[in-house]
Amino acid sequence: MSKFLAGFYQGLSAYVPGEQPRDRKYIKLNTNESPYPPSPKVTAAIAERTADMNLYPDPEYKSFREKAAAYHGVGIENISVGGGSDELLDWIFRAFFQDRGVIFPDVTYGFYKVWAALYGIKYREIPLKDDFTIDAADYTRAEKGGPCVVLADPNAPTGIAAGREAIESIVAADPDRVVVIDEAYADFSTYTSAPLIKKYDNLIVVRTFSKSRSFAGGRAGYCLSSPEIIKDIEFMRFSTNPFNLSRMACAAAEASFDDDDYFRARVADVVRVRDGFSDELRKLGFEVTESSSNFVFARFPGKNGKELAASLRERGILIRRFDSERIKDHLRITVGTAEQMSTLVDALADILKG
Ligand SMILES: *Cc1c(COP(=O)(O)O)cnc(C)c1O
Numbered sequence: 537m538s539k540f541l542a543g544f545y546q547g548l549s550a551y552v553p554g555e556q557p558r559d560r561k562y563i564k565l566n567t568n569e570s571p572y573p574p575s576p577k578v579t580a581a582i583a584e585r586t587a588d589m590n591l592y593p594d595p596e597y598k599s600f601r602e603k604a605a606a607y608h609g610v611g612i613e614n615i616s617v618g619g620g621s622d623e624l625l626d627w628i629f630r631a632f633f634q635d636r637g638v639i640f641p642d643v644t645y646g647f648y649k650v651w652a653a654l655y656g657i658k659y660r661e662i663p664l665k666d667d668f669t670i671d672a673a674d675y676t677r678a679e680k681g682g683p684c685v686v687l688a689d690p691n692a693p694t695g696i697a698a699g700r701e702a703i704e705s706i707v708a709a710d711p712d713r714v715v716v717i718d719e720a721y722a723d724f725s726t727y728t729s730a731p732l733i734k735k736y737d738n739l740i741v742v743r744t745f746s747k748s749r750s751f752a753g754g755r756a757g758y759c760l761s762s763p764e765i766i767k768d769i770e771f772m773r774f775s776t777n778p779f780n781l782s783r784m785a786c787a788a789a790e791a792s793f794d795d796d797d798y799f800r801a802r803v804a805d806v807v808r809v810r811d812g813f814s815d816e817l818r819k820l821g822f823e824v825t826e827s828s829s830n831f832v833f834a835r836f837p838g839k840n841g842k843e844l845a846a847s848l849r850e851r852g853i854l855i856r857r858f859d860s861e862r863i864k865d866h867l868r869i870t871v872g873t874a875e876q877m878s879t880l881v882d883a884l885a886d887i888l889k890g
Pocket residue numbers: 568619620621622623645688692718720743744745746752756757
């Protein structure tokens with residue numbers, strides 16, 4: 537950090553994304569991207585829209601919001617747009633957590649802590665149970681003026697879904713506090729909490745095209761909430777980056793909603809490969825959580841996670857692991873193609889033998 541950086545930021549740590557390697561070709565299972573390209577219709581739509589590139593996009597993103605609204609059966613006034621869901625979460629932290637602070641699980645998306653620290657927001661980490669499931673009761677004690685809540689559901693890096701009823705009980709516990717459900721992986725799960733926005737005006741559901749819609753490189757996301765909250769998020773958007781979604785990202789997102797068959801088929805592929813791969817890991821002796829996402833969270837009892845990850849890297853396979861004490865021996869493995877997963881299973885069997 538230079539001597540010029542404002543004192544407030546000195547000593548803070550930025551989020552560390554998973555590696556995007558350039559040194560050689562790897563089987564890349566470390567950042568929860570889809571192994572499949574986006575639909576050919578998405579690629580065609582991008583090419584078409586580049587013709588208008590001299591013009592700014594529609595700052596209201598009306599056609600995109602209409603498609604997202606129709607997809608979820610809500611109104612356009614229930615939708616705001618982000619250049620990826622990270623951008624929306626950034627605004628949400630600033631707009632709604634500043635006064636009351638926020639709580640989230642001790643094992644979850646690492647970015648939550650980064651935003652809280654960056655904006656001087658008070659936060660508390662609530663330990664998950666021993667099996668990494670959430671105890672909804674930790675979030676339903678409504679204290680007057682108590683903290684807001686952000687939950688990834690399904691959670692990352694555990695892959696575990698909280699369950700529809702647990703989420704609703706947390707949202708319903710205090711109508712005066714904002715509850716944010718980060719649904720980056722919900723398409724791989726069996727439910728979404730999006731319909732609850734019609735019943736509760738304190739809920740925000742954040743969604744991304746990065747994982748299930750094969751569009752991590754394109755940067756597109758959106759959120760659903762009550763019209764009042766959406767107005768606040770639009771206030772943040774127009775106060776920072778009113779043209780946050782490029783014409784290309786917008787065209788791609790719209791085409792992705794239009795090509796629902798392609799999207800559903802790719803999600804089904806990932807879910808099928810995930811479940812088969814989880815079984816294979818268990819057969820090898822791994823402890824594997826019940827994943828509702830496009831990744832698997834596993835540890836081999838008695839094996840050092842860092843060493844396992846390093847051995848895989850030597851064999852050309854990248855997975856993600858974290859240094860924090862509670863999960864230091866766990867591996868978070870993105871679900872790739874069936875072929876990639878079978879290469880990985882062979883490599884693990886070989887490493888464990890040695
Ligand atoms: C990947 C991810 C995001 C961010 O995705 P974007 O690419 O910014 O849309 C947000 N939350 C969780 C839990 C994620 O895993």
